[in-house]
Amino acid sequence: MAQDSLLSRLRGWLQTPAGTCVGIVAGLALMAGAVGIFVYGPSDADTEIDRLRAGGRQVWVFCRDCGYGGQMRVGVDEGFPVVCPKCHQKRAVQGYRCRNCKRIFELPDARQFTCPHCNTLHGGG
Numbered sequence: 001m002a003q004d005s006l007l008s009r010l011r012g013w014l015q016t017p018a019g020t021c022v023g024i025v026a027g028l029a030l031m032a033g034a035v036g037i038f039v040y041g042p043s044d045a046d047t048e049i050d051r052l053r054a055g056g057r058q059v060w061v062f063c064r065d066c067g068y069g070g071q072m073r074v075g076v077d078e079g080f081p082v083v084c085p086k087c088h089q090k091r092a093v094q095g096y097r098c099r100n101c102k103r104i105f106e107l108p109d110a111r112q113f114t115c116p117h118c119n120t121l122h123g124g125g
């Protein structure tokens with residue numbers, strides 16, 4: 001029964017001030033480890049943000065240079081204007097597709113605006 005005597009010796013040692021101190025430190029280390037797993041563990045939100053950042057977003061663009069209007073993928077960190085897929089000039093701004101005539105025009109900086117092609121009112125309440 002060597003194990004029993006070792007265990008009882010360890011238990012007796014943990015009752016001493018030095019042993020108690022080691023026990024508390026070991027306990028704190030375990031708790032810190034648990035907290036670390038909780039905080040830095042599986043973070044789906046971060047993964048999702050990374051995925052979105054890498055993939056960018058599908059937006060309507062309108063080229064001020066050649067008048068191209070279409071959908072393209074723009075990186076999340078990328079600002080407008082972006083490089084036009086047609087004329088390759090950095091003149092493509094955020095576009096808007098009219099729900100009525102389906103044509104694409106530059107998204108105006110207003111809450112309410114009318115389509116320059118068919119005068120349909122967009123935005124607002």
Ligand SMILES: [Zn+2]
Binds near residue numbers: 084086087
């Ligand atoms: Zn263009």
Ligand SMILES: [Zn+2]
Binds near residue numbers: 098099101103116
């Ligand atoms: Zn329209």
